[in-house]
Amino acid sequence: MVLALLGALVVLGGGGLVLDRLLREVEGRRGPPRDDGGPGGPGDRVGPGEGGYTVLEGADREGGRASPDVPAPTLARVRELLALGRGVEAVRVMRDETGMDQHTARDAVEDVRRGRLG
Numbered sequence: 442m443v444l445a446l447l448g449a450l451v452v453l454g455g456g457g458l459v460l461d462r463l464l465r466e467v468e469g470r471r472g473p474p475r476d477d478g479g480p481g482g483p484g485d486r487v488g489p490g491e492g493g494y495t496v497l498e499g500a501d502r503e504g505g506r507a508s509p510d511v512p513a514p515t516l517a518r519v520r521e522l523l524a525l526g527r528g529v530e531a532v533r534v535m536r537d538e539t540g541m542d543q544h545t546a547r548d549a550v551e552d553v554r555r556g557r558l559g
Contacts (some may be wrong), residue, residue: 472474511539511549511558528554 449544452473515538523532536546552558 511535513538516553516558517529519550523554 515535518534518538519531522528522534531553532543532546532550535541535550537544539546539549541549549558
């Protein structure tokens with residue numbers, strides 16, 4: 442049975458090679474197949490923002506996150522709390538005063554701590 446499967450692979454593989462060689466002779470070319478701009482080729486390129494993907498603002502930053510807009514008084518209060526070692530309260534202030542969710546507020550406070558925000 443194993444020999445029969447191996448024989449089938451040889452026959453199919455050989456048939457594929459013969460078919461490829463015949464098609465090359467008919468088309469009069471050598472080497473690998475050319476991309477002539479047919480469907481899926483270079484003439485069918487998708488532009489930016491098409492195909493389900495978009496370019497994010499601030500993607501050049503670490504992690505690809507855009508920095509949120511935080512009012513100056515909130516940034517000053519968060520910096521003050523961080524200087525006092527009260528990071529949890531800084532996250533709460535950021536969340537309450539900007540309407541961010543917990544995860545985004547924590548990331549924003551971490552950005553303030555590292556000097557990437559504000």
